[in-house]
Amino acid sequence: MVSRVIPVDPFDLVIFGGTGDLARRKILPGLFRRFCAGQMGAESRIIGAARTDLNTQSYRDFAKDAVREFEPGGAKNAKHLKGFLELLDYVVVDAKGTQGWSDLTKAVRDDVIRAYYFSVGPSLFDDLAERLHKHKLDCPGCRIVVEKPFGHDLASAQELNQIIAKYFDEHQIYRIDHYLGKETVQNLMAIRFGNMLFEPLWNSQYIDHIQLTVAEEVGVGGRGEYYDRSGAMRDMLQNHLMQLLCLIAMEPPAKFNPDAVRDEKLKVIRALDEVAPDDVVRGQYEAAHDQAGFREQVGNPDSTTESFVAMRAHISNWRWAGTPFYLRTGKRLRERASEIAVVFKDAPHSIFDVEAGVHRNILTIKLQPNEGIELGVTIKEPGPGGMRLVDVPLDMTFAEALGPEEADFPDAYERLIMDVIRGNQTLFMRGDEVEAAWAWTDPIIAGWQERGEAPLPYASGSSGPDDALMLMHRDGRRWREIKA
Known part of the structure; x- marks a missing residue:
């Protein structure tokens, strides 16, 4: 039996918190595996965004180390790894300030699927969503991915939902639960x-x-x-x-x-x-x-x-x-x-x-x-x-x-990120469900x-x-x- 890998359309995926532990352990190695499987092509791009003072080359080095550490086949697959790293870009962005937002605006494209991964704590959701809106990065077809915890109780979950809903419709929001x-x-x-x-x-x-x-x-x-x-x-x-x-x-x-x-x-x-x-x-x-x-x-x-x-x-x-x-x-x-x-x-x-x-x-x-x-x-x-x-x-x-x-x-993250790009919310929790x-x-x-x-x-x-x-x-x- 041979499984079919259906390629996704070209996309720009911006990972806020792109130098964090989740990006290093799960997101970047998972995306590399999808690249090796032929599910994402050379037309797609992955843009790391964080306060860490890196440039594109140093971010590619960071991603290379992550793949080699957390993806067993990464070190052996030099050709695929080289091609994957060429998809990566990096922008220094301050979620609570002004630094880097104009650079991010120039980095993303208008003619591809665009997704923003909030690989950060919930306390930054409001700041990120507000600045995406302010800089006109919240296009109607854009998608955002938010990580758990989705609140600490009912009141905080309602507050988070209201914060995100100020700038994004429910069909754009992907609350990810890797299970x-x-x-x-x-x-x-x-x-x-x-x-x-x-x-x-x-x-x-x-x-x-x-x-x-x-x-x-x-x-x-x-x-x-x-x-x-x-x-x-x-x-x-x-x-x-x-x-x-x-x-x-x-x-x-x-x-x-x-x-x-x-x-x-x-x-x-x-x-x-x-x-x-x-x-x-x-x-x-x-x-x-x-x-x-x-x-x-x-x-x-x-x-x-x-x-x-x-x-x-x-x-x-x-x-x-x-x-x-x-x-x-x-x-x-x-x-x-x-x-x-x-x-x-x-x-x-x-x-x-x-x-x-x-x-x-x-x-x-x-x-x-x-x-x-x-x-x-x-x-x-x-x-x-x-x-x-x-x-x-x-x-x-x-x-x-x-x-x-x-x-x-x-891996669960691989599958779910590809579902985000496809626009399939079946495996993501809706706000009223949370x-x-x-x-x-x-x-x-x-x-x-x-x-x-x-x-x-x-x-x-x-x-x-x-x-x-x-x-x-x-x-x-x-x-x-x-x-x-």
């Missing part, structure tokens, strides 16, 4: 809506419960100051897990187009019930061996910020009434693994002498580190020992099923603060606090073991 660029996340829609096998069973009549897990081995690292202000709820659950929940639970859109898909996702968020206090567990990892604990890493000995959160959620609609969704995410857990597990109910009547719930069909969508889909089915164990049942996986690990070349998927997610999340956080609840300690390298296990055990269920 939605993962191949398997997009495959959720293909699995559900492209296979008659699953969609008739995708409801509370046949599904017992659904588990969403995003587990990380690492701690907060160098993000301590930020993480102490946000925590796992704001940093991961409110956006990444919320998006996975929406894709799992949404109704079939009338058409596969951006607004139809996002309309159905919004309906899911608005149908979420309030979460009771005893349906949420917060945790904070402790020091272990030579690794510092959360409080040491964030530099706050009295921190009550969570590095782990687990909850049971319910969606009040006809499809999902009575089916719980269990969500958990955390740092310093046993393994780095992200998956969605759809656990089907037992057969109405078993002719075999087995305990209920022992043998169940489970559809597992693995997001990382090895993307793939696995369906657990029950068969007779081979041999003459009678009717002994055993569970086996129907496993489609992409690297095995499609071959190593086909399974070498574009606000609805915060409207559901804020009362949960406010409840913790009002009750003065501190997160429960858990050992680094564990599965999180014991109370998170009880969240499932009291329902007669259990979490799937975290494993890569």
Whole structure:
């Protein structure tokens, strides 16, 4: 099987914060991979814009080092790397001042697609948008890409949306969440809506419960100051897990187009019930061996910020009434693994002498580190020992099923940036969607603060606090073991 790479039209992509960590680690290496794949041609240009005092050549050197460090094939592909670097330009720009804006005006072209990537903190969104407008750089066909966090709560998210909306229409705004660029996340829609096998069973009549897990081995690292202000709820659950929940639970859109898909996702968020206090567990990892604990890493000995959160959620609609969704995410857990597990109910009547719930069909969508889909089915164990049942996986690990070349998927940022250039907003959050997610999340956080609840300690390298296990055990269920 040979995948088709469809080239995009020529474009100018301006990366504000072009010398920052995100540009170095993700954006520039990702664009290089798209260049190597033939998806962007020599007519396109990438313009770094930042306060750092560089010129075009020194910025190309910066990009070359980034590609060699974060793209394994970059150093070996000298011909492609030389061609890619020739696409790069650089302008010194002061987001809060006047320096460089006239130079940027001269650098961009009027006859190609134009996109502005705000790879900066939200505090600069207003300044950048205002200056783009002032210098007549906000053309009707222009697109802007804004990075998370999209606010800290509902009020700040509304303020950010209002700031950007002063200068850009909603169809021009691309709120990027890299989780939605993962191949398997997009495959959720293909699995559900492209296979008659699953969609008739995708409801509370046949599904017992659904588990969403995003587990990380690492701690907060160098993000301590930020993480102490946000925590796992704001940093991961409110956006990444919320998006996975929406894709799992949404109704079939009338058409596969951006607004139809996002309309159905919004309906899911608005149908979420309030979460009771005893349906949420917060945790904070402790020091272990030579690794510092959360409080040491964030530099706050009295921190009550969570590095782990687990909850049971319910969606009040006809499809999902009575089916719980269990969500958990955390740092310093046993393994780095992200998956969605759809656990089907037992057969109405078993002719075999087995305990209920022992043998169940489970559809597992693995997001990382090895993307793939696995369906657990029950068969007779081979041999003459009678009717002994055993569970086996129907496993489609992409690297095995499609071959190593086909399974070498574009990084999430690569895919999403190309979607920006194409003008496809399907995998980007709409403003009302962001606000609805915060409207559901804020009362949960406010409840913790009002009750003065501190997160429960858990050992680094564990599965999180014991109370998170009880969240499932009291329902007669259990979490799937975290494993890569």
